[in-house]
Every structure is written in structure tokens, then in C-alpha cells.
Amino acid sequence: MKPDTVNPVEAVVGLEIHVQLNCPTKLFCDCPNAPAEEPNRHVCPICLGLPGTVPRFSRAALERAALTGLALNCQIQPLSAFDQKVYYYPDLPKGYQLSQHHLPLARNGWLEIAGEDGRPRRLRIHHIHMEEDVAKLVHETEGRTKIGLVDFNRAGAPLVEIVTEPDLRSPYEAMEFLKGLRAQIRCAGTAECSMESGSMRCDANISIRAPGSDEMNAKVEVKNMNSVRAVGSAIAHEVARQSALVRQGRAVTVHTRLWDPDRNITAPMREKFAGPCIPDPVVPPIRAAEEWIEDLQRRLPEMPGPKRERLVREYGLTGDEAAQMSEDRETGDYFEALARAAGIPARTAAQWVASRLLPALKERGESPDRTAMTPARLAELLMMAEADRVSATAAREVFYLMLTSGRTATELVEEHGFAQIDEAGELEELIRGVMADHPAAVQDLRNGKDQAAGFLIGQAMRMSKGKANPMMLREILERQV
Amino acid sequence: MPIASPPSPASDSQTAPDLYRPLAPDADPTTDGLLSGSRICVQPRIAVGGWRMEAGSAALAGYVASEDAFVIERLRAGGAQLTGSVRIAEFGFGLEGDTTGPAVCRDNQAAVLADALGESRMIAAEHGLWAFQPSHGAVSRRGLAGLIPSMETLAVVARDAGTLERVLQAVVAPDALDPSMRQQNLPGFGSPAPDASSSTVGVVMEAVDRLDPKTRASFHQRLVEAAGRGLTFREATLPGWAMFRPVHHVIGSVEASSSAGRYDGVRYGHRVPGAANWNDMYLHSRAESFGALLKSYLFQGAGFQFLDYDAYENACRIRRRLVADVEALFGAVDLLALPVSPGAADAGATPSVSGIYDRFESTLPANVLGLPVLCHNGIQWIAPRYRDANLLALMTRLAGGVP
Numbered sequence: 001m002k003p004d005t006v007n008p009v010e011a012v013v014g015l016e017i018h019v020q021l022n023c024p025t026k027l028f029c030d031c032p033n034a035p036a037e038e039p040n041r042h043v044c045p046i047c048l049g050l051p052g053t054v055p056r057f058s059r060a061a062l063e064r065a066a067l068t069g070l071a072l073n074c075q076i077q078p079l080s081a082f083d084q085k086v087y088y089y090p091d092l093p094k095g096y097q098l099s100q101h102h103l104p105l106a107r108n109g110w111l112e113i114a115g116e117d118g119r120p121r122r123l124r125i126h127h128i129h130m131e132e133d134v135a136k137l138v139h140e141t142e143g144r145t146k147i148g149l150v151d152f153n154r155a156g157a158p159l160v161e162i163v164t165e166p167d168l169r170s171p172y173e174a175m176e177f178l179k180g181l182r183a184q185i186r187c188a189g190t191a192e193c194s195m196e197s198g199s200m201r202c203d204a205n206i207s208i209r210a211p212g213s214d215e216m217n218a219k220v221e222v223k224n225m226n227s228v229r230a231v232g233s234a235i236a237h238e239v240a241r242q243s244a245l246v247r248q249g250r251a252v253t254v255h256t257r258l259w260d261p262d263r264n265i266t267a268p269m270r271e272k273f274a275g276p277c278i279p280d281p282v283v284p285p286i287r288a289a290e291e292w293i294e295d296l297q298r299r300l301p302e303m304p305g306p307k308r309e310r311l312v313r314e315y316g317l318t319g320d321e322a323a324q325m326s327e328d329r330e331t332g333d334y335f336e337a338l339a340r341a342a343g344i345p346a347r348t349a350a351q352w353v354a355s356r357l358l359p360a361l362k363e364r365g366e367s368p369d370r371t372a373m374t375p376a377r378l379a380e381l382l383m384m385a386e387a388d389r390v391s392a393t394a395a396r397e398v399f400y401l402m403l404t405s406g407r408t409a410t411e412l413v414e415e416h417g418f419a420q421i422d423e424a425g426e427l428e429e430l431i432r433g434v435m436a437d438h439p440a441a442v443q444d445l446r447n448g449k450d451q452a453a454g455f456l457i458g459q460a461m462r463m464s465k466g467k468a469n470p471m472m473l474r475e476i477l478e479r480q481v
Numbered sequence: 482m483p484i485a486s487p488p489s490p491a492s493d494s495q496t497a498p499d500l501y502r503p504l505a506p507d508a509d510p511t512t513d514g515l516l517s518g519s520r521i522c523v524q525p526r527i528a529v530g531g532w533r534m535e536a537g538s539a540a541l542a543g544y545v546a547s548e549d550a551f552v553i554e555r556l557r558a559g560g561a562q563l564t565g566s567v568r569i570a571e572f573g574f575g576l577e578g579d580t581t582g583p584a585v586c587r588d589n590q591a592a593v594l595a596d597a598l599g600e601s602r603m604i605a606a607e608h609g610l611w612a613f614q615p616s617h618g619a620v621s622r623r624g625l626a627g628l629i630p631s632m633e634t635l636a637v638v639a640r641d642a643g644t645l646e647r648v649l650q651a652v653v654a655p656d657a658l659d660p661s662m663r664q665q666n667l668p669g670f671g672s673p674a675p676d677a678s679s680s681t682v683g684v685v686m687e688a689v690d691r692l693d694p695k696t697r698a699s700f701h702q703r704l705v706e707a708a709g710r711g712l713t714f715r716e717a718t719l720p721g722w723a724m725f726r727p728v729h730h731v732i733g734s735v736e737a738s739s740s741a742g743r744y745d746g747v748r749y750g751h752r753v754p755g756a757a758n759w760n761d762m763y764l765h766s767r768a769e770s771f772g773a774l775l776k777s778y779l780f781q782g783a784g785f786q787f788l789d790y791d792a793y794e795n796a797c798r799i800r801r802r803l804v805a806d807v808e809a810l811f812g813a814v815d816l817l818a819l820p821v822s823p824g825a826a827d828a829g830a831t832p833s834v835s836g837i838y839d840r841f842e843s844t845l846p847a848n849v850l851g852l853p854v855l856c857h858n859g860i861q862w863i864a865p866r867y868r869d870a871n872l873l874a875l876m877t878r879l880a881g882g883v884p
Contacts, residue, residue, distance in 0.1 A: 045547060049743045051536070051626035052528040052550060054659050084739045086786065088763045095742020148759065150747075276790050278739055279797075281631035282622070282661045 009208040011239045013174055014166035017181065018159050019191045020199040021064040026156035027132045028055035035154035047156035049093030057283055061158035064190040066296050068160050069106030069128045071188035071303060076293045080105045081285040083277035090150050091134040099131035101277035111184065112305060113176040123177055124165040133157035171232035178202060178228045183304045186328040195227050202231050206238045217252065222266050224258040234259040238266050307332055315339060315346035324354045334368035337375035344386045352382060356399055373403055381409035393466035394418040422469040430468060431476045434459045445481050453477060500580040500587060501565040504532060514560025515647050521556060522584045524594040525566040526573055528624035529553050536626045537569045539751040540744035540770035550624020551659065552593055552635055552652040559651040564589055571775045572628045575837045576600055581638060582608035591639035591648050597629045599844020601636035602856035606821040611645045612638045613873060616866050617851030618663040621656035628740055629733045632848040642877040646670055649873065668867055674874035677710055683717025683814035688843050692822055700820045703858055710879050717814060721803045726838055729845045731785055731796035738782030744770060778834050800849060807850055817863040819843060821856060
């Protein structure tokens, strides 16, 4: 569905984002927080909601939730408490979900993104509350009979739900918000935030209005988006769908829809029975002392925003380079260790990290903090390249050999003969040979066609198998021509 | 105050198997514990590992507890002989069909039960027993199939004050696995009694005024006897008396409705066969699982939750005010006294939810307030929060005739 360019509308979007905290245990019992493992492996009487069990609140989950709130510039509330959110569905062992409906853990946060015009946009977070995840339902057939299977591994996993104000105005802003949110939380180290694996899930509440209006019209909730891109696509589709309805003189009604990624459309879903929340009389209320909050604040690492600014200031990176190097804590730490160790221009280090290291690690399923290619090993290679002991081409080859061999850059350069040729006599002979083989190009160069120089140097590099010093080649060529 | 004689087994013609489901005796009971040799029965809402915990409801049909409740662990550690689980009304809501009193009279020294409305005091009043309901939060709820968590406390009914005290000494202890309970400064039972002459008791006149003249005279006579043993009495008024019942009814039914959500026939209990889909399964399983009386209570709670949530919020607000009012009252008196009557005699007849609330009206305040309460000879003695041990010691001393 295409956007209406004749009668433009403004999207009004609020997000509800569930993030699974990376705690060792579930929220109210000691079962491992490992939802992806073999079904129903991690269950106990508490997370199955068996009679007589009492929930035991995880302090580790509380700390991670509060750190998440602080990472998103929220105010941790002095008093928060759990409620019983009543509904009946097989994914909910107790018939109610423990969730902080009335007294959430954190309120009044914000996150800044770069708007579509490049200017900063501060998007508000209404609140963050903790809740337990529900079980996972699997639908299969047994012969011709449809069956529903329940995997309780996920039941009771610790979540925070981040609820934004309806401040987002476009699919772009929603996607940027999610990327920024993911970066902040990953940096805080409290969650993985992978939409693809389900550790971050996002629902969008979408309505439309005339540009410039401050009306809040009927909103439609869209679920089932499993990537940041899908969130953008679903919002774009829903805005166009609602615009079409309005153009036809039909009303937009409040309801819930599911994003269908195969057909790129939203479709109405059957509502779950949902009831109100009553305060849970068993889990004690959480009283957050000022000192505890201050301690957490001190434990919070440098967040991507301030880090970005510091990297520009201290290392002279461009804004884009700094943004890449501050996307998550591991990348930032790697870059700074490399830049300090290599004694080379920091921008060179950032470019190597962004264009070589990160793609290679992703391909190998590694991360900057879990790779044998340590900053010290890479620094050795970059120093060799910077000192013209290996050419840029050779450095790239050595880099990939280092990833798989565990040998040092010096050893590999020596072993594979990658050392750069910078002996003048050898290079002069190389240039003479190239000039003899390509007289027309030499004539072009003499006639003032500078591109011919690039061609001739390229031939020389090829003949030297990338080992010739290109700067010296150019000097010799100019001299001889 | 007269000292109750231990009830005679002959006074009850029922036989043990009619009264409760006997348990196999412990293979290796502790012989030198506080409760060695004491025969204690429990409600089937309290988990005893390996035994059915059906709570008098089809919703838990066939459910076998996998481990002991905390209080059962403590009773076993104390050397108690667990004799069996009594028969109770569905989820212990009211006393219809309840055999706790006869079971204690017949061949047990005590029973442990959950008290949400005042059931333990009603049983004690009707059968001439002692009952004690500790402060809310002083006894672990781990292992209790609860219904009204914020009003409900595990209580003890016993033949005599000594057994009552020993059972309370065993079960009132910190349980690190129950975050809802108070973990520190729990009442230490077994402490010396305070001097009765220094204790002033406020008699709750709103409760006394409901008594018929004969019962009132009898109640008055018992207070006179207690005064003769050193207690000082004065009239007291609870300004919010009329609110205890609606507050309990609204909050209790809402909590019950939510708590009973887990009894859905998915993992245990009754499930209808051949349901067309999940929603159908829930609808019919739950419709068949609960009896008419409890279902009516759950519906009322659901009604407040879904249709009149303001009523629930108001009830919570009023409850906080009632707690504050009574705390203020304890600035002027040490204890409150009020009769169990008029409901005790026919507490087992439960025609309706409102009928239950009619009968339990006098016992609701202690549950709404979460305060420790002792019942003996038809009088409820309510103490400030966590003054449980003082209350029991004082009443034991008075019953023994020592001023």
C-alpha cells in the first residue's frame, strides 16, 4: 500500500517493547532463564503455578531492570509493585501474569535519535515496568487433528516492557528509536535485544491525523513484527491502510492486527480475553532507596550518546564513525584498545574495525569481546601497514590469515612473503618493464592523461603481487616519464 | 473465666475415617521434639508431600502435593504425628461439611488450617477448643493452596493452651522462601506472660450490641470473671465497624477470583473431555470444577474486577483507614475483646455468600486487619500486630487462673 501524497497525513505512533533481561534465572523462581533450550526442560512448581507455590522475586532481575531504566534516562520510582493481570490462555500458568501495572519501576525516560532532517529528536518514554513472560505455544497437527503444545521454558522469564509516549511520527523514527534503544540496553549489558531471536518484541500503536493537528484518533495495535525493518514496514502499511479508510469516509476502529511478513500486510487478530489488574498480595512492594539508585547509576557504563561525542572529541572520528564505534560496549572497547595500542591514526583503526573486523566476526559468529583476533594482534598488523612494511592489499590478506591461524602478523608476512618491496632498484626495474609492455599508456601519460599513471602503477602492483610500495612506484614512474 | 475441660471423645459419635483422610505415619518420627507424640491433623489445602491436596474441590481433583508445606516441615521436625487431612468446605470458604472441630475432639490434639473469615475461631467456639490466628505475615504461606492471600493466615485449633503454644512455637518461624512473610522479629512464643493487672481491654461494643440478651449476659459474665483475674475492661468503639464486612467481601472476592485463576484444568485438576478448543475447555472445565457457593463468590469478585474496579480500590482505601483507626485505638487499650457469636452455632450452614458473611461478621475484623487473635470460650481477643506471644501467654495464664 503506497502513502497518500495528495492528502498527506501524520502518523502518531507509540511503541510497547518487551525486552528479555539476561538474568541467570527466571523472575520468580530459580529455574535457568534459557527459553530456547529443549522444551519444558526448565520448569518447577513455581513457574508452573502449582498449588501452594509462592513467587520468589529475583533481585538480579530487579537490578537489571533498574539499570535498563537508568540507561533510558528514566526515573526509578521509590515505590513499585506487582499486580495480577488476569486472563485465561494456555500460555499463562497461573491465570494471571505478574506485571507492574499500577506502580511501574521507572517513569519519564527519553531517548534521542537523529531525525529525518538530521536534527536531534528527543522521544519520550512513558514508563518501564517489569513482568514475567508467558509460555510459548506451538501449534502442530497429529494426523488430521490440530494440537496445541505448551513450552513452559519461557514462562516466568524476566521481562521489562518499555512504553513510549506517542511521539514517533514515521516508520523511520520508529526504526531509529528501536536501534537507539537496543544500543543503549546492550551497552548497559542488561539484555541482548534481538528481535530475530525474540529477546526483544515490539508492538506498535498507530493512528493518523492531519499534519500539525494535535488530535489523538482511534489507534490500532500491530503485533508480530520480528525485525526492526518489519516494524518500519508494518507502520508504513498501517498508516497507508488507515489513510485509505479515511479517504473512503470509513472510521478507523480500535483493534489489534498482526503483521504478515510474507504478504507485507496487517490483518485483524482475535482478541485475547483481557481483564484488569489487581495488586498482588504476595510479592512484597519494591522500595528503591536513593543510595541503591545512585550505586546503580555509578555502575552504568558510558552510554552510546556521550560516548559518540567523546570519540569525536578525543579521537577525531567523524560522527558516523563514532556512531559505529559506540553502537555497543564491546565494539567501543575494542576500538579504544586498538587505537591506543596501534599508535596509528584513530580513524584508520575505526575504519578497520567497521569495514573488516565486524563483518568478519559476524560471519564467524564471534564478537569483539569473544575473538582470538585481540586488539593487540590487530594493532601489530596495522602498525606494519602504517609503516609501509606491508601494502594495504597485503594487510587485508594477512588479516584474514590471522583470523584462522592464530599466528602473528609478523610471522605471516614473513612466511607468505608479504613484505612490501621498497628497494629502489627493484622498483625501477619493475617500472621499466611495465613501460616497455605498455608504450601507448606511457604516451598517454606524456600527453597529460593522468589516468594512465594509475593504470601503469596498477600493472606494476599486479606484477609485484601487491607487494610493491605504491608511493615509491609513482615517484619512479613520474621521474622516468 | 472458666477453664475448658478437654472435650471428651465420647461427645462425638463420628469415627475417624469419616472425619478425615488418614495419613500413613512418619517412618522415622522425631521422638525428642517439641511436639513428639502430638497428633495433629491438617486441612487438604496444606501441602503434605505425596498426599492428595484437593482442597475440597474438583478443581484440584487428584492433585498430589510434590513436597511439604513449610508448616508441615516444621511440624514433622517438631516430632508431631500427622494423622490425616480433614474434610473442608470448598477451598475452606466457610465451614459447610468441615470436620476440623470433630477431628480434634475425637482423636487429635490440634489441627492446622487456613483462616480467611474466622473459621478457626468459629470451630473453637462451637467445639469448646482453643484457636489462635497469628499476625498476617508471621506464618509462611508456602505450601498453602490460598484463596484470599491478604486476609488469610494459617491458624491452629487445639484442645488446650499448652498444645496451642507448642504448635505455634513450631510453625511461627522465618521461611526465607516466602517473601510475603515477615522474616525478622517474629513473635517468640513461650515468653513469660505480662502482668494481667497492667492490661486494659477494649470491649468492641458494636459486636456486643448484636448479641441477643441471653448471649450478651453470658458474654458479660465471662468478662467479669476475667476482670476478677486482673484485666481492666473499658468500652471501645470501632468507628468503621460497618465497613469490615463490605471491605472483606469486595477484596476477598476479588483476590479469590484472581487466585483461583490457576485452577484451570490445564496442568492438573478437572478438565472436561472433548472440548472444541482452548476457550471451550476453560469455560466448561472451570464451570464444572467449582461448586455453586464458591462459583458465586468468584463471580462476584470477577464482577468487581471487570465491572466495578472502583469498588475494589475504595475497599483497599477503606481497609487502610480501618488499620490506622485500630492502630490508634491500641494507643488507649492493650487488647480488644469481642464475641464470636452470634454466628458460631450454625456457621456450617452456608446457603449463600451473604449467608456466610452474616455468620462470620464478628470474626472478619481480625482478618481484615491482619492482627493476631485468640479465641477461647467464645471470646475473641485481638492484640496489636506481632504481639502474638504476649497475647497467648496472657490468655494461657488467665485460663490457668493465675492473675
